[in-house]
Amino acid sequence: MSERSDVGVQRLTSAAKTFDEQTHLRAEAVIARYPRSRSALLPLLHLVQSVQGYVSQDGIAFCADKLDLTAAEVSAVATFYTMYKRRPCGEHLISVCTNTLCAMLGGDDIYQALQTELGGDGAPLGHEQTAGEPGEAGSVTLEHAECLAACDLGPVLQINYEYYDNQSTASAIELVNELRAGRRPAPTRGVPLTSFRQAELELAGFFNEAAGADDPSAAAETLRGVVMANENGWQAPAMPEDATEIHALPPVPEKK
Secondary structure, three states, X not given: OOHHHHHHHHHHHXXXXXXXXXXXXXXXXXXXXXXXXXXXHHHHHHHHHHHHOOOOXXXXXXXXXXXXXXXXXXXXXXXXXXXXXXXXXXXXXXEEEOOHHHHHHHHHHHHHHHHHHHOEOOEOOOOOEEEOOOOOOOOEEEXXXXXXXXXXXXXXXXXXXXXXXXXXXXXXXXXXXXXXXXXXOOOOOXXXXXXXXXXXXXXOOOOOOOOOOOOOOXXXXXXXXXXXXXXXXXXXXXXXXXXXXXXXXXXXXXXX
């Protein structure tokens, strides 16, 4: 057996010890949703993060084995998307929008204030660094993010991908202190706040349906265009009759 094969076997063995039976069953449920198993890679990486708080080499080996891919193929995806973390995250992930509009409205100031608040020994906390022990209660990972798609409510930040709109440096610091004290402040909209790992489990497709599933996720500002269209009777042009023929998608082969 080659040295490369030995390393692969060792990683599979390590991955088997890292992920329990429930995770294996969830992985199989994710894969079953797709006609082609490799299409399940993105949610499977979220599933891995729900267990470990990041995508480790064991996690890469786990996904590769489940989907009959190489570790290089999985790594190429895991390192491309910023939602997949290569270092362990805290109990909570704070994403501060620093794109143009939010930055002009105070996003840069918020990010710098949180860096200082969460830093230690006189040094500000860096991008994707964690204050506290990763995964432990009250630990917080900070990142600056590109557009969070809430320009009408900027400056915004997310905690475990839940929105906190119209923030200021003072309100953002207050949120951080609440998290570090073990509390979970309510998002501006959407479902109640959970941990980063629970959010990752939901991104993999496993939801706690009882936890605020009916809470509104859109703000009045976001829906203003729809309201105006309804008030004025505006409608989008009708779909051409031959559109389905022109834009028909090719059939997907059945899963073997």
